[in-house]
Amino acid sequence: MLDSQPGPTSNRIKLAKEIGLDELPTGCGSEIAAVRGDGRVARELLTLGLVPGVNVRVLRRGLGGDPLEVSAGGHPVCLRREQTRRVRVLAVSDPD
Amino acid sequence: MSERPLVAVLGCPNTGKSTVFNRLTGLRQKTGNYPGVTVERITGIARLESRDVQLVDLPGTYSLAADGPESSITLDVVLGAAKGLNQPDALLLVADATNLRRSLYLYCQARELGIPIAVALNMQDVADNQGIEIDPVLLSGELGATVIPMAANRGKGIRRLRDALAKLLRAGAPKTAPLMPEALKEALELHKQFLPEKMPVPALERAVIDSGGEFERRLRETAGTAAGTALEKARSRAAASAGAISLQACEATRRYRQVDRWLQAAVQSQLRPAGRAGALLESAVTHPLSGVLVFLAVMSAVFQAVFAWAAPLMDAIDLFFEQVGAYALDRLPPGALASLLIDGLWSGIGAVVIFLPQIVFLFALVLFLEDCGYMARASFLMDRLLRICGLSGQSFIPLLSGFACAIPAIMATRVVDDRRARLATIIAIPLMTCSARLPVYALLISGFVPSVYYLNGWINLHGLLLLGLYLLGIVGGAVSALITRRVVLRGPGGSFFMEMPPFRWPNPRVLGLKLLGKARIFLVRAGTIIATACIFIWALGYFPRSDAIEEDFVERRAAIFAQALPESATEQALRLANAEERAQQLEYSLLGRIGKFIEPAFKPLGWDWRVSASVVAGFPAREVVIGVMGTVYALGSDVEEGTRLRDRLRESRWSDGRPVFTLAMVLGLLVFYAFALQCVSTVAVIQREANSWAWAAGALIYMSGFAWLAGMLTYQLAA
Numbered sequence: 001m002l003d004s005q006p007g008p009t010s011n012r013i014k015l016a017k018e019i020g021l022d023e024l025p026t027g028c029g030s031e032i033a034a035v036r037g038d039g040r041v042a043r044e045l046l047t048l049g050l051v052p053g054v055n056v057r058v059l060r061r062g063l064g065g066d067p068l069e070v071s072a073g074g075h076p077v078c079l080r081r082e083q084t085r086r087v088r089v090l091a092v093s094d095p096d
Numbered sequence: 097m098s099e100r101p102l103v104a105v106l107g108c109p110n111t112g113k114s115t116v117f118n119r120l121t122g123l124r125q126k127t128g129n130y131p132g133v134t135v136e137r138i139t140g141i142a143r144l145e146s147r148d149v150q151l152v153d154l155p156g157t158y159s160l161a162a163d164g165p166e167s168s169i170t171l172d173v174v175l176g177a178a179k180g181l182n183q184p185d186a187l188l189l190v191a192d193a194t195n196l197r198r199s200l201y202l203y204c205q206a207r208e209l210g211i212p213i214a215v216a217l218n219m220q221d222v223a224d225n226q227g228i229e230i231d232p233v234l235l236s237g238e239l240g241a242t243v244i245p246m247a248a249n250r251g252k253g254i255r256r257l258r259d260a261l262a263k264l265l266r267a268g269a270p271k272t273a274p275l276m277p278e279a280l281k282e283a284l285e286l287h288k289q290f291l292p293e294k295m296p297v298p299a300l301e302r303a304v305i306d307s308g309g310e311f312e313r314r315l316r317e318t319a320g321t322a323a324g325t326a327l328e329k330a331r332s333r334a335a336a337s338a339g340a341i342s343l344q345a346c347e348a349t350r351r352y353r354q355v356d357r358w359l360q361a362a363v364q365s366q367l368r369p370a371g372r373a374g375a376l377l378e379s380a381v382t383h384p385l386s387g388v389l390v391f392l393a394v395m396s397a398v399f400q401a402v403f404a405w406a407a408p409l410m411d412a413i414d415l416f417f418e419q420v421g422a423y424a425l426d427r428l429p430p431g432a433l434a435s436l437l438i439d440g441l442w443s444g445i446g447a448v449v450i451f452l453p454q455i456v457f458l459f460a461l462v463l464f465l466e467d468c469g470y471m472a473r474a475s476f477l478m479d480r481l482l483r484i485c486g487l488s489g490q491s492f493i494p495l496l497s498g499f500a501c502a503i504p505a506i507m508a509t510r511v512v513d514d515r516r517a518r519l520a521t522i523i524a525i526p527l528m529t530c531s532a533r534l535p536v537y538a539l540l541i542s543g544f545v546p547s548v549y550y551l552n553g554w555i556n557l558h559g560l561l562l563l564g565l566y567l568l569g570i571v572g573g574a575v576s577a578l579i580t581r582r583v584v585l586r587g588p589g590g591s592f593f594m595e596m597p598p599f600r601w602p603n604p605r606v607l608g609l610k611l612l613g614k615a616r617i618f619l620v621r622a623g624t625i626i627a628t629a630c631i632f633i634w635a636l637g638y639f640p641r642s643d644a645i646e647e648d649f650v651e652r653r654a655a656i657f658a659q660a661l662p663e664s665a666t667e668q669a670l671r672l673a674n675a676e677e678r679a680q681q682l683e684y685s686l687l688g689r690i691g692k693f694i695e696p697a698f699k700p701l702g703w704d705w706r707v708s709a710s711v712v713a714g715f716p717a718r719e720v721v722i723g724v725m726g727t728v729y730a731l732g733s734d735v736e737e738g739t740r741l742r743d744r745l746r747e748s749r750w751s752d753g754r755p756v757f758t759l760a761m762v763l764g765l766l767v768f769y770a771f772a773l774q775c776v777s778t779v780a781v782i783q784r785e786a787n788s789w790a791w792a793a794g795a796l797i798y799m800s801g802f803a804w805l806a807g808m809l810t811y812q813l814a815a
Contacts, residue, residue: 034345035345038307038308038341038342038344038345039307039308040163040308040309040591041591042342042344042345043159043161043163043306043309043344044158044591044593046344046345046347046348047158047159047161047201047348048158048198048593049197049198049201049348049352051345051348051349051352052345052349053349054352060382062382062476062477062478062479062480062489063384063387063388063477063478063479063480063481064480064481065480066479066480067476067479067480067489067592067594069476069596073197073352073356074197074365075195075197075198076595076596077593077594077595078476078592078593078594078595078596079592079593080479080592083591083592083593
């Protein structure tokens with residue numbers, strides 16, 4: 001979708017396509033691109049070390065895929081899906 | 097007193113902060129509450145070198161940022177804005193060596209406050225085992241603060257920590273360049289402009305950075321709308337000069353970059369992966385399928401153990417109180433005093449102590465599962481399920497504890513981060529079948545429900561009914577929680593974060609101390625209220641006394657002696673007469689009158705005045721109902737023969753000769769007991785934990801009404 005208009009920056013955009021952390025399959029890792037929002041939820045995520053540029057990995061999921069245990073910078077923490085949705089990570093390869 | 101220097105102990109949750117605090121202060125502690133919030137304020141005295149120092153144990157936090165009056169306690173205390181505490185002269189930051197990154201984030205914020213600070217590097221032993229090598233000297237140099245490696249739960253490093261704190265109190269605060277100079281500049285500006293009371297510059301800095309946070313709210317509240325507008329402008333100016341869209345993202349990025357530099361310089365990690373067995377265990381307990389199976393197996397084992405093991409002990413305690421009471425009653429001069437001492441006080445104490453075995457067993461198992469790391473995994477697995485009813489995975493342990501006793505369980509809800517989910521948990525807990533309901537269930541089920549066996553004798557109707565009552569409580573709890581969240585406390589779910597502790601063998605000493613604490617909470621908090629209630633109920637059932645009845649029985653006893661029967665027959669006849677006198681006096685007493693007065697209200701449930709009076713008597717503490725029934729039905733002190741009470745209940749008739757205790761009425765009574773909030777201590781603890789009388793009263797009215805309705809429906813449908 002994003003690279004339908006080839007231009008000088010299209011290559012970079014394609015590499016930097018973002019998805020929610022909750023969309024990463026269990027066991028997969030990526031790099032945090034951004035944490036959305038400017039309120040309490042975002043603040044808590046940032047405080048826990050989910051900071052842009054840090055490597056994250058989804059370690060496991062609870063019943064029904066929620067909550068998720070993710071490791072940020074090597075330190076694991078359990079979060080709910082609605083929280084992890086705010087964390088945008090780089091989709092290294094196209095999900096298709 | 098006030099001359100003692102104050103040291104504030106802060107740190108992230110689960111860093112062993114309280115263990116360090118306990119090691120430093122020992123028994124010289126004082127527990128209270130911060131005004132207006134349900135956060136425990138724990139202070140203590142520690143001896144450093146040759147002088148006493150006051151310590152305050154702050155609630156665990158990851159950051160100085162605050163989103164409510166509860167999470168702002170840390171910064172308030174540190175800035176000297178908390179009532180009753182001076183500004184600390186030094187800070188002790190307890191860091192978790194296995195999770196240093198998050199602890200150092202907090203350090204990175206705290207070191208800018210201009211107060212001398214030392215770092216206790218706790219759980220050094222665990223970190224060693226995990227292959228995390230931290231060089232304390234290098235780290236100390238990097239941080240610009242003393243770093244004391246320690247293993248507080250084994251008492252290692254405490255002496256060095258004492259020395260370091262003593263030295264720290266003599267030293268001045270280090271100068272630190274702020275990491276958020278843009279925000280600091282704006283905070284200084286705001287301070288000059290508005291001079292808000294009780295808002296020092298660091299608090300204003302938080303207001304600038306944390307949009308929508310507690311300190312912003314406070315500034316708007318104390319300094320008005322002008323301050324609010326100024327704050328918004330200050331925030332966008334600071335963001336622009338920092339070159340960031342969001343100041344809080346900018347803060348986290350800068351601080352974590354700083355933390356990573358420190359870590360790089362002082363920490364060498366060669367993380368040892370968990371062994372094969374450990375990895376297998378991990379995947380088994382959190383896998384969607386095997387995890388649920390393990391969960392069900394663990395829960396059934398816990399319940400089995402609690403009920404099978406506690407029974408003989410409870411019987412022994414029962415017998416002891418019975419025998420001692422009877423022995424003493426024989427030797428005391430008859431009258432009101434003897435009755436108060438034995439029937440009121442002694443059996444009141446007995447009513448409390450008898451639940452101790454079950455509570456101790458259940459909590460021993462719950463604490464074991466918690467400390468070994470299983471509970472966190474079960475909460476993680478079950479979170480989604482619990483959220484359907486508006487609860488949280490963190491509600492799981494409190495709910496489970498509710499099967500022993502609601503009082504410590506409600507106090508355990510402090511682990512639930514989200515306020516709404518916490519209140520819903522508090523409302524759901526009293527509906528879990530606590531151990532005090534069991535004697536009532538046992539008496540009624542074994543007495544009035546036919547013992548039918550199914551499947552070649554494998555399954556008994558009694559057991560099925562008991563299981564049904566447990567499930568009824570669980571469903572009732574789920575529905576109540578749901579109503580609480582959907583109707584009373586509508587709104588989005590709050591924050592949730594949990595750190596999964598590693599699997600490990602619990603330290604028996606720590607486990608024992610925690611268990612002792614739980615038992616003490618039950619005995620002190622519940623025990624005093626239950627015992628007082630028992631005495632109150634005794635008085636209701638004892639006064640006023642009728643002289644006519646007394647005289648009547650004096651005559652009757654004289655008649656028995658006059659018959660000159662054999663000794664055993666005389667004794668038997670006397671016992672019977674005594675019991676009957678007590679029953680008649682009770683009918684004459686306030687309690688009997690209350691029972692008769694409210695009989696119409698409980699007629700739809702099929703209760704006569706005797707049952708009504710017993711239930712009223714059991715209102716402050718449901719377990720006393722059996723004792724009262726024993727008196728009402730003229731069994732005197734022979735209640736230990738449960739079969740006799742059962743027989744008496746069976747014989748009980750309405751005035752037109754219909755039996756009172758029909759199957760339908762008993763089922764209704766059981767359902768009533770499953771839902772009714774018949775426990776004063778629970779009401780008191782709800783008030784304390786929810787910090788509101790409205791919640792306590794609401795829970796009481798709601799559950800009593802619901803119990804009445806459900807009991808009535810059951811009776812009417814079954815009749």
